[in-house]
Amino acid sequence: MNTSYDVKFWEVRRNQSSKRPSYEARWKVGGKAKSKTLRTKTLAENFLSDLRQAAKVGEAFDIASGLPMSMLAAVPAAGPSVLDFGRSYVVSRWRGSAARTRETDVYGLLSLIPALVADLPGRPDDAVLRSLLREYVLLPADRCPEVPPRLRPALTWLEKASLPLADLHDSRVIRTALDAISVTFAGKDAAANTVRRKREVLHHLLELAVEQKELQANPLHAIKWKPPKATGTIDPRTVVNPKQARALLAAVPTIGRTRGKRLHGMFACMYYAALRPEEAAGLRRENCELPEVGWGLLTVEKARPQANKRWTNSGETHDTRGLKHRAKDDTREIPIPPALVAVLRAHLDRYGVADDGRLFRTSKGKPFSSSAYSGVWQQVRRVTLTAEQVASPLAARPYDLRHAAVSLWLNAGVPATEVAKRAGHSVDVLLRVYAKCIEGQQEPANLKIGDALNG
Structure with a gap:
């Protein structure tokens, strides 16, 4: 591991490239610029303050991550992103599922994966992301066609922006997921049966994550949320x-x-x-x-x-x-x-x-x-x-x-x-x-x- 004591800091600044308000904490380690984007200015300033305190007491900073050794030790081993686990979820259910069930699983993920992303610049249009996921990404390896050049930038962005699966333990993130399945792709309220089916996909995905030790517990169980009521009877x-x-x-x-x-x-x-x-x-x-x-x-x-x-x-x-x-x-x-x-x-x-x-x-x-x-x-x-x-x-x-x-x-x-x-x-x-x-x-x-x- 390469470390350095040569650390410099800049003031927090507004992230001008994001659609929603966010702020950048900026610093330099061993001559290499580092930054971290957070949702509020207070969070960014607190993060930068922690870095300054580490530098003040003489800690070495890891050049690759830009973090002091005390903070680097506290970072858990990286788990899969929502995108990566979504892929493995589709594959795990493929063999035992009917064609329509496979389609329903992917349809639910078309709402979830584009919503559970970091606010990085250059976000592709949602319709482009859904096309990419449906036709090239959320399929078993032997069925995945090669991603065409026009969609490769969108795939690169999505792989970088997709949130860690572990972030779903945050109630705000899981509510973002529930909000995403409650609307149509056009942004209107989704039908009750559609919401119910997509919520089942989210639940099954999280249960698989618990089974595979990627999550400690299903975070849906801690959220008070009621889906729209479906009639369930013939008109x-x-x-x-x-x-x-x-x-x-x-x-x-x-x-x-x-x-x-x-x-x-x-x-x-x-x-x-x-x-x-x-x-x-x-x-x-x-x-x-x-x-x-x-x-x-x-x-x-x-x-x-x-x-x-x-x-x-x-x-x-x-x-x-x-x-x-x-x-x-x-x-x-x-x-x-x-x-x-x-x-x-x-x-x-x-x-x-x-x-x-x-x-x-x-x-x-x-x-x-x-x-x-x-x-x-x-x-x-x-x-x-x-x-x-x-x-x-x-x-x-x-x-x-x-x-x-x-x-x-x-x-x-x-x-x-x-x-x-x-x-x-x-x-x-x-x-x-x-x-x-x-x-x-x-x-x-x-x-x-x-x-x-x-x-």
Whole structure:
């Protein structure tokens, strides 16, 4: 270690290059200029005073760090930065996560990492930092493309500015993180579910840091902070009645030259069997019992959720996965009414199946993208519903067909256990999520309460 007793000091000055007020403590050790930026003038003056006291009592100063030996001994071994630990967090969860979970993890870090930085000059635009992180940094090493020259200065700045992970023990820093996840990239209040998902990412990252001994405890536990409350229930205004559902499904084949016709069976599965879109996308011929007369049966065993290619195992937009909230090889049996049996038989007669047995695909054999089937659905709404209904939440998304199916079953008096089994929910989640969609209970309840009051 090279040391020197040749130390000179200057007065604290305002940091003119920073957007927010900050101050520089400046000194020189062995002819090499040193500086430290602090948020207030008082902090900078106190720091400089400590240096002067060390020089006054004759301490040697380390030339590399500029610190006296007493202060250098008090500096803990450098831990990872928020950026570095964010990278390792993504990698640690990659293998066991679905593509959408990987995307959610990175999406949360796109808010956190650019917020947890020092106020260094030359900060790149936030949109540039997010693009850098999403496309080049927050990926496993074997998936990281080379950072293009135009983004290398931004990466250099971010690596220098990223705060030490240990700084998250400071309540002010952790509140900065919570503030960052509470707003959209445009600076507006984020939706409650978005805040909840990003807070989960922050919590999991900090728990991993505790597990790996990078933090002593999860600093979130010491902060009194409440996320915005999410409803967690289905809006009854989105649910179509059977007559409306039949009209919407009848209009699907009229959209486009062939796209609507190819999607008719997929939408019908969402309504008559309450399939999720990714479950319908994974449905194969061997999963279907379609008798000529009476009820049929679907045995759902795989889902094909859509995600950006950078997040999937296959490098394609759709990975084949097990069913949501179920064991890897678990299946779900759903009896289907004759109306759906007829639709699927007609679809198979007309289009057959893909090489792997899938029912629903484009004319080129590819899975339908969410933008493609959502676009068809919006056209269906416009030709079927009134202008007032189109402007309302009624069946606003294809997924609302599933909500309509589950609501219909519950209101028809099907036991909650059977509905949960068919829909792929637990009973408690089913009743909580669909509580507002169960109708016809108010009048009987009023009569019972009235009888009790009248004694």
